[in-house]
Amino acid sequence: MTTRKGRVAPMDGGVVAKTPAVWRQASSTVVRHRDAGAGHRWLELEVPRGFALPAPGQFVQLLIEPPSPVLLPRPMSVASARRTPRGATLGFLYAAVGAGTRALAGLPSGASVTVLGPLGRGFPLEVEGTPVLVAGGRGVAPLLFAAEALRRAGRRCELLFGARDAAHLVALTEARRRIEGMGGRLHLATDDGSRGLRGTVVELLDRIAAHLPAPRVLHACGPHAMLAAVARWSMRQHTPAFLAMESVMACGTGVCRGCPLPRSEAARTRLSRHRDRIPSLMGSPEFAMCCTDGPVFAAAELDWNRIE
C-alpha cells in the first residue's frame, strides 16, 4: 500500500479546497453495477477501512486487474461516498467510451478493482454563498456528490443540468432525489429542447442567474467547451466559479507530468514570483497539473483560450 501526505494550497486569492490528508492504493470489490442509460453505467465499489473518504470533486484511479486490455488506471470522479461497517462504498457514473471503460463495464458483482485515491482537490463548497451546481452530461457525477454533501451539511443548492437531449440527462432521478431532499431546485436544459429549456446549460445559467439567491458561487463539471463558457460568464459577472477539469492521465499523483493545463496570464505572473515554493508534485508557473493542482480550478486560474 502506498501512502502519501496530501497538500492544501490557495486556489484563488486564498480560497482553499478541502482535501483529505492521505491517498492510498487498495483492492475494492464491485457491490453494484447497473445500466444508467445512454451508454452510461452506475458502479459501486466497496473499499476497505483506512481508505480516506473522498471530498466532492476529488477522483480516484481505477485499475482493472489482469487480464485487462489496458495497462494504466483510468481516472474517475467520485459520485457518492458513504461509510459502511467494512470500510466505505464509492459510487461512479461513467460512460463506456474506450477499451478501459468498456472492460470496466463488463465487471460483475464480486469482481476486484484496484483503487488509488482519493486524489486531487475538490470543490470548495465552504465558500460563502448559494452553491449553484452546473452540470453538462456525465459531468453531473461529481456534482451529485456535492449535492449530497451540501444536503448532509443542512445547506441548499440549485442544480442546473444540461445535455444534448433528454436521454443524456443521465442519473436524472438520482439528481432529483438529492436536490429535492434538501429543498433545492433542479433546472434542466437540452440542446434539442426534448426536456427543459431548449439551449445549452450556460444559456440556462444566463437566463435564470439573476433569480437565484445572491451571492452565488458556481461549481461546474462537463465538457471543456462548456466549462470555458461557464468560466467566461462567471468572470464577466464577477461570480466565483470552480470548474472540475479532465485531462488524459497516467499516474494521477503529479509524478509523470502528463496532464498539463495552461495557466492564465495572471496565475503565471503570480506563480513565477514564487517558483521555488511550488511543491514538486504540482505544475510549473506555465502549466498546472490537472491531477494535483486540480482537477477543480478557480475560473481565473486557467487560460481558457488554450484549452481544448
Ligand SMILES: Cc1cc2nc3c(=O)[nH]c(=O)nc-3n(C[C@H](O)[C@H](O)[C@H](O)COP(=O)(O)OP(=O)(O)OC[C@H]3O[C@@H](n4cnc5c(N)ncnc54)[C@H](O)[C@@H]3O)c2cc1C
Ligand atoms: C479527473 C477525471 C475525472 C473523470 N471522471 C469521469 C467520470 O466521472 N465519468 C466518466 O465517464 N469519465 C470520467 N473521466 C474520463 C475517463 O477517465 C475517460 O473517459 C477514460 O479514461 C477513458 O478510458 P478508456 O480506456 O475507456 O478510453 P480510451 O481508449 O483511453 O479513450 C477513448 C476516448 O476517450 C477519450 N478520453 C480519454 N480520456 C479522456 C478524458 N479524461 N477526458 C475526455 N476524453 C477522454 C480519448 O481521447 C478517446 O477519444 C474522468 C477523467 C478525469 C481526468
Ligand code: FES
Ligand atoms: S497524471 Fe501524472 S502528473 Fe498528472
